[in-house]
Amino acid sequence: MTVMEQRGAYKPSPPPAWQPRTDPTPLLPDAAPYRVLGTEAAAKADPELLRRLYAQLVRGRRYNAQATALTKQGRLAVYPSSTGQEACEVAAALVLKDRDWLFPSYRDTLAAVVRGVDPVEALTLLRGDWHTGYDPYAHRVAPLCTPLATQLPHAVGLAHAARLKGDDVVALAIVGDGGTSEGDFHEALNFAAVWQAPVVFLVQNNGFAISVPLAKQTAAPSLAHKAVGYGMPGRLVDGNDAAAVHEVLAHAVRHARAGGGPTLVEAVTYRVEAHTNADDDKRYRADSEVDAWRDHDPIALLERELTERGWLDEAGARAAREDAEALAADLRARLNQDPELDPMDLFAHVYAEPTPQLREQQALLRAELEAGQEGAL
Amino acid sequence: MTTVAVKPATMAQALTRAMRDAMAADPSVHVMGEDVGTLGGVFRVTDGLAKEFGEDRCTDTPLAEAGILGTAVGMAMYGLRPVVEMQFDAFAYPSFEQLVSHVARMRNRTRGKMPLPITIRVPYGGGIGGVEHHSDSSEAYYMATPGLHVVTPATVADAYGLLRAAIASDDPVVVLEPKRLYWSKDAWNPEAPETVEPIGRAVVRRSGRSATLITYGPSVPVCLEAAEAARAEGWDLEVVDLRSLVPFDDETVCASVRRTGRAVVVHESGGFAGPGGEIAARVTERCFHHLEAPVLRVAGFDIPYPPPMLERHHLPGVDRILDAVARLQWEAES
Ligand SMILES: Cc1ncc(C[n+]2csc(CCOP(=O)(O)OP(=O)(O)O)c2C)c(N)n1
Numbered sequence: 001m002t003v004m005e006q007r008g009a010y011k012p013s014p015p016p017a018w019q020p021r022t023d024p025t026p027l028l029p030d031a032a033p034y035r036v037l038g039t040e041a042a043a044k045a046d047p048e049l050l051r052r053l054y055a056q057l058v059r060g061r062r063y064n065a066q067a068t069a070l071t072k073q074g075r076l077a078v079y080p081s082s083t084g085q086e087a088c089e090v091a092a093a094l095v096l097k098d099r100d101w102l103f104p105s106y107r108d109t110l111a112a113v114v115r116g117v118d119p120v121e122a123l124t125l126l127r128g129d130w131h132t133g134y135d136p137y138a139h140r141v142a143p144l145c146t147p148l149a150t151q152l153p154h155a156v157g158l159a160h161a162a163r164l165k166g167d168d169v170v171a172l173a174i175v176g177d178g179g180t181s182e183g184d185f186h187e188a189l190n191f192a193a194v195w196q197a198p199v200v201f202l203v204q205n206n207g208f209a210i211s212v213p214l215a216k217q218t219a220a221p222s223l224a225h226k227a228v229g230y231g232m233p234g235r236l237v238d239g240n241d242a243a244a245v246h247e248v249l250a251h252a253v254r255h256a257r258a259g260g261g262p263t264l265v266e267a268v269t270y271r272v273e274a275h276t277n278a279d280d281d282k283r284y285r286a287d288s289e290v291d292a293w294r295d296h297d298p299i300a301l302l303e304r305e306l307t308e309r310g311w312l313d314e315a316g317a318r319a320a321r322e323d324a325e326a327l328a329a330d331l332r333a334r335l336n337q338d339p340e341l342d343p344m345d346l347f348a349h350v351y352a353e354p355t356p357q358l359r360e361q362q363a364l365l366r367a368e369l370e371a372g373q374e375g376a377l
Numbered sequence: 378m379t380t381v382a383v384k385p386a387t388m389a390q391a392l393t394r395a396m397r398d399a400m401a402a403d404p405s406v407h408v409m410g411e412d413v414g415t416l417g418g419v420f421r422v423t424d425g426l427a428k429e430f431g432e433d434r435c436t437d438t439p440l441a442e443a444g445i446l447g448t449a450v451g452m453a454m455y456g457l458r459p460v461v462e463m464q465f466d467a468f469a470y471p472s473f474e475q476l477v478s479h480v481a482r483m484r485n486r487t488r489g490k491m492p493l494p495i496t497i498r499v500p501y502g503g504g505i506g507g508v509e510h511h512s513d514s515s516e517a518y519y520m521a522t523p524g525l526h527v528v529t530p531a532t533v534a535d536a537y538g539l540l541r542a543a544i545a546s547d548d549p550v551v552v553l554e555p556k557r558l559y560w561s562k563d564a565w566n567p568e569a570p571e572t573v574e575p576i577g578r579a580v581v582r583r584s585g586r587s588a589t590l591i592t593y594g595p596s597v598p599v600c601l602e603a604a605e606a607a608r609a610e611g612w613d614l615e616v617v618d619l620r621s622l623v624p625f626d627d628e629t630v631c632a633s634v635r636r637t638g639r640a641v642v643v644h645e646s647g648g649f650a651g652p653g654g655e656i657a658a659r660v661t662e663r664c665f666h667h668l669e670a671p672v673l674r675v676a677g678f679d680i681p682y683p684p685p686m687l688e689r690h691h692l693p694g695v696d697r698i699l700d701a702v703a704r705l706q707w708e709a710e711s
Contacts, residue, residue: 211416
């Protein structure tokens, strides 16, 4: 007999007293961003890891500068620079194992490159020859994502699928401070926590979403605080302190791998350059603010720590610079060539099998191109 | 009308002027969106509005399209007239739930008790070398949603007139702004901006006798160019600029096609299930006995919008239009 059928006898029992599933206290972020460099904690850091971070930061800075220069020369359609944010990019890539996945946004080409994606392939989207220039499976880097926060549910789904299959895989997804306002951000965090998916969300809080400062984006005490409402830990870290970002992310990745579920990490950093080369940042911020952040530069911070402790000598620093120059020279050489494009590619990957209509359109374009070539002869 | 003297010359400036004049005339008009305040919008279309009218009237919102349109619904319920900017065509998609489930049907759901006078400005279309997600032609989605007006200007004067009309409308209006025409200029007197034809009227941009090119928005200048080029082939083409996709001006379009007997619909969004299919069907239904040839379509390919280095192969240009015009010599062929 169903509940509805036994109407007379049915007496609803009061709901059990509501209990929070988790004590929120351990989930709450610290009041101030966590730091390693320039503090006691640095003594316990692994010099080898710090040197590795340093070399990648130097490379990353040079990569950003070169990509920006190529944009000025018209070689890239647009470039959203991560200058000043390299510590986040580098740590996010280095903290993952080969079998893990990275879900970058359009600003995170550097993270993809550090993870092993060919720099030119990583820049293809921004050069404008194809939407994703690399094979996402080759290095387990999802396509650079332009619509904001939409990559976050993907990361949750992938991590969940891996868990279901019994694979030991963690997904790390990067989003900007502005992106945390999108519905997809909330939905992703909620799914991740409910499913206890092995995901790490890294918010690069660089102060602005194009022109809109954080204060107009959120009224939360910090973006890391948002985690608590979903039932996952929120961690606040100095995003210009590569050692600290690496340590916090490494902890979050270990936690996820061990079945502890997702973590939201907010890295407080700053976008030193304009949003992209097409943006005029003079309209919404003062030079003095940018300059103040240049004094808290991720490379300078790490370099000071390494030299003061005698963990980096001039030869090591020179090697890092030379490696960075080699990367830049390679970028210049390869991006200064026009890419070889085949207009027929327009139809190549719309479906596994092109529809008859697409075949017709393909034939039309081929005829046009052939006629154009004849005309040119 | 505002006292601030500006000299709008481009389509972008005419749009700004339209919002400024509407805000000055009616305190219930509010502009909102991402980066519309301090920055003046990524295309500078809202430039100066926050300064002149304050941040409560021209508001930088959090970055959330569903939130922007959803809160606009509530604001409109309470008597305001929100003008919402979606930063780029493909970034409006998160707001489709609000658009389709509420904005478009609130009047109908409430038996006319709760109309929503919301203007949704969407920069759309390609041809500006934008990377992925910055060049979609999303008009078919809007057109397919009953309850929305959909307009798209091709001239500076129309940009002003259509946006003013949209803001004045008691129904939701999607204003599709062709990005690649933002910086185009044409003869328009910024000192005395006049509102033009109301929403729902097409105009003949060029008259001709041999065939009609039916087009709108970014494809209008391309069609005018094609019409010039066609003269060399002995074709005298008429160009009809729709201006308003919903409602659709059957009268102007059909009068033209009845005169010329031949028609080509031109747009850059994909042809399959695209606006051209609807237009061709309407013209055929109404003008069958006047037609000397089937109504043809020249459209973008049925592919996701390609990367900028390939977009010129995708966008319908003068040659593709002329090829279609040549195919209109149906009798000779069959
Ligand atoms: C859904 C969506 N809306 C709008 C945009 C346009 N847009 C591109 S970047 C950006 C600002 C993003 O700021 P933030 O998330 O803080 O990342 P940052 O650029 O600072 O790295 C905006 C509004 C977009 N890409 N996607």
